[in-house]
Amino acid sequence: MTFSFHPEAELEFHEAINYYEDRERGLGYDFSIKVLATIQNIVTYPTAWPVIEEGVRRCLVNRFPFGVIYSIEQNDIFILSVMHLRQHPDYWKNRH
Numbered sequence: 001m002t003f004s005f006h007p008e009a010e011l012e013f014h015e016a017i018n019y020y021e022d023r024e025r026g027l028g029y030d031f032s033i034k035v036l037a038t039i040q041n042i043v044t045y046p047t048a049w050p051v052i053e054e055g056v057r058r059c060l061v062n063r064f065p066f067g068v069i070y071s072i073e074q075n076d077i078f079i080l081s082v083m084h085l086r087q088h089p090d091y092w093k094n095r096h
Contacts, residue, residue, distance in 0.1 A: 001043050003077040006095045009069075013082040016066065034061050035082060038068050046072050053093070056080065 005013070013035060021028025038061045042049070049059040058067045069081040080095045 001046065001075055001077060003039055003043055003070075003079060005079045006081070008095060009079045009081045016082060016084070020064075031064055031066075034063055035066065035068065038062070039077070039079065042068060042070055042077050046077060060085075 013032075016035075017028040017032050019028070020031045038059055042057075042059050047057075049057045052058045052069070056069060056071050058069050060067050065085045067081075067083050067085055068079060069083055071078045071080060
């Protein structure tokens with residue numbers, strides 16, 4: 001199974017990396033590693049995390065207040081959002 005990002009989710013991911021890197025050198029890298037490890041877990045066990053809406057699941061990122069919102073599409077994981085958990089929970093819903 002592979003994965004792909006919605007363009008806005010990929011932008012969120014890179015903006016968060018830059019945010020953390022601006023706060024402390026190396027922290028952006030640490031964040032990216034944790035998110036990519038989360039995505040690898042999703043690819044390996046796509047149905048392991050709870051459904052938050054029909055066809056959409058969320059997996060939390062270790063150490064950082066983020067969740068990866070995704071759907072399972074045939075042989076692909078489609079990342080809808082790399083969401084900070086303090087954002088409005090529905091902002092990504094137009095990305096299907």
